[in-house]
Every structure is written in C-alpha cells, then in structure tokens.
Amino acid sequence: MKNKQSGMNLPPSKRVGTGKKIKQKLASAMRILTIPLVIVFYIAVLNYNLHESDRRSLTLTQDSPAADAVHVSLKIVNLDVARGEITARMRIRLTGKIAKDEFTPAVNLRFLVNAFQGQQRFELERGERVSPLTVVFPLVGEPNLYPFDTHEAILAFAATKPGQVANPPAAPPSASVKPTSFLERLKKIGETDAGETPPSQVKLVGKTELASRTQVPVSFDLSASIPGFKFDGELLKTGQEQVTGIQLKLRRANNVIVASLGIQLMMVLLALSMLAMVLFGTMKGKGAAIDPLYIAPVLIFGLPALRDTQPGVPPLGAFSDYLSYMWAEWIVAACTIISIWTWIARHRSDNEALAPDPEPVDEEKPSRDG
Secondary structure, three states, X not given: OHHHHHHHOOOHHHHHHHHHHHHHHHHHHHHHHXXXXXXXXXHHHHHHHHOHHHHHOEEEEEOOOOOOEEEEEEEEXXXXXXXXXXXXXXXXXXXXXXXXXXXXXXXXXXXXXXXXXXXXXXXXXXXXXXXXXXXXXXXXEOHHHOOOOEEXXXXXXXXXXXXXXXXXXXXXXXXXXXXXXXXXXXXXXXXXXXXXXXXXXXXXXXXXHHHHEEEEOEEEEEEEXXXXXXXXXXXXXXXXXXXXXXXXXXXXXXXXXXXXXXXXXXXXXXXXXXXXXXXXXXXXXHHHHHHHHHOHHHHHHHHHHHHHOOOOOOOOOOHHXXXXXXXXXXXXXXXXXXXXXXXXXXXXXXXXXXXXXOOOOOOOOOOOOX
C-alpha cells in the first residue's frame, strides 16, 4: 500500500519519465531479441532446404521373378511443361537365356515404348551391345494453374522375342448355362463398354505381333529428381500381362510455391503502397502530388522483371497473373496517371492565382470644347 501511495504521490512529470524509461527498456529488449530470432530463423530455413531434393525425388522398383527378363533402369533427366514432354534416359540389362552377357542379347529382342517423339520400337540384335536409350514421353497437365499446376505422365514398355507360346484350346460352352434376359445382357454390354479400355491402360503389343512373338517379362528401377518439381508415382495396370507401366504424378516443389507466393505478395504490397502514397499526395500540396512520379515509372517497368523471377513461371496470362501481377500493374499505372493530372491541375490553379490582375483603364472624360 505504501508503494502504491508513493507512486500515486509522484508528480506527473516524474511519472511520465518513468513510463518513458520502461518503454525504452522494452524497445531495447525487443531489438536485442530480434537479432538472435532472425539468426535462428535463417539457420532453420537453411537446414530445411539442405535436404530438399530428398523430399521431391521419387524412386520406384519392380523386380521380375522370371529367369529370362529384361531390366530397365530409367532416370528422368528433363521435362518441359510448356511442350508437354518428359525425357527419360534408359539403360537395358538382360538376364537368363536371352542374355549373352548383361548388355548383349543372345536372341533378337524387340523393345517397345509409348514414346511421344522419335522411335517407339527398338530392335536389339543378337550379339550386339545394347546402347543407352533416350525416350521422350507425353506429359499431360495445365501449366496455367501455376504454381498449383499438376501433371501426369504414363511410361509403358514391353519386350518380345521370336517364338510363340502355345495357348490352351478354348473350352466349349457349357450346356448348363442358363439363358439370360434381355435386360441382363444390356447391363453386361454396358459394363463391358465402360471397362473395356480405361484411359490409364496402354497397349503396346498387337495381336498380330503376339501371333509370331513371345513377350518377355520386364522389370525396372526408376529415379526422378528435377529441381522445382515434386514427383510421385505408382505401378500402372496396362491391360496386358507383360507390359510394364508407370504413372508419374508431379507438381511444383514446396520451395517453388513459397517463392512464387512471396513474389506475388511483394508485387501487391508495392502496388498498394504506391496507391496509398498517391492518395496522400492528392490530399496535400503540389509537392506531395508529384512525389509518386519518382517511383511509379520504376515500378511500371520493374514489376514485369519481378514477375519473371518466379521459378519456372509460364508466359504472361497464367492464373497467378490475374491474382497479383495484372492488378499490381494496373494500380501502378492508374496511380501514375492520377499523380500527373493532379499535379497539372494544381500547377495551373497556382499559376492563375499568381497572375496579376489587369489594371483598370480610365475612360477619358469628354472635353467641353469637343
């Protein structure tokens, strides 16, 4: 009670001085704490991005139990979102009786891929060493949804060798099968048409080729790591027993999304700051109205350059441009026009106010003689 009473008995000037000292101590403490917090945040960001490639990479493996098999090692080396292409480098290894050694076939093999460009069928001649292959696969997606765009690619491949597998004869129709009604037959036809060729299925080997050749089991191992993209994938049912398929799904990496959103937020904040500066200038004198003109031209030509610093950004017209860039550019252009005409109007009014009034002309009095 005594302390409170002594504090209440202090004169106002001393109480104000005590409050200022407390505020100064808090401000100095905040400044001291800010530096280590910034350092900790900086180190945390570096540590998070140190192993960024592990979070966006993909590794898939499928082994074949067959003794005679073709093993394909795939590595994704490039992708072009604008052209819808994904490029893979393939290394073929052989095992079993079809192999003279690991990279030389003992029989004539045929390797088939669903390539988007170039060769789709590769003849692996007996006794000739198999060279690495570079294949371009189709990539499907919507790049204009950057940085939240997603893409898919299907990689399918098969191998055949000379010879035909003897198929067991078809069983005769059983006499105990009951006739079905017309509605049940229509239902079965609809189910067959709906599930006959799903979009995800890829058929590389036709009936004509299967009549004279035998399919060889194919195993694979795949690695995909491209900066700026996060990969995900799974095995695909291709509709044919010995056709191997991989479905790749990819999107922008987390660091790309964060960088893009940060740049877009920066453009919007710059434009809004410019708008606030112009509104302040229109309410003040002539000098304040012309101040934004020193910054506005720089922003008009600087925002396009800032927009292009987004990693992997598509050409102008993407959805993200209508979220930030186009609005920022229009706001800055409007602010420039408003500042110019405000300065012109005020400068003209000031000139009219400073102009001297015309002197009155005295009319000559008529003389008596005249």
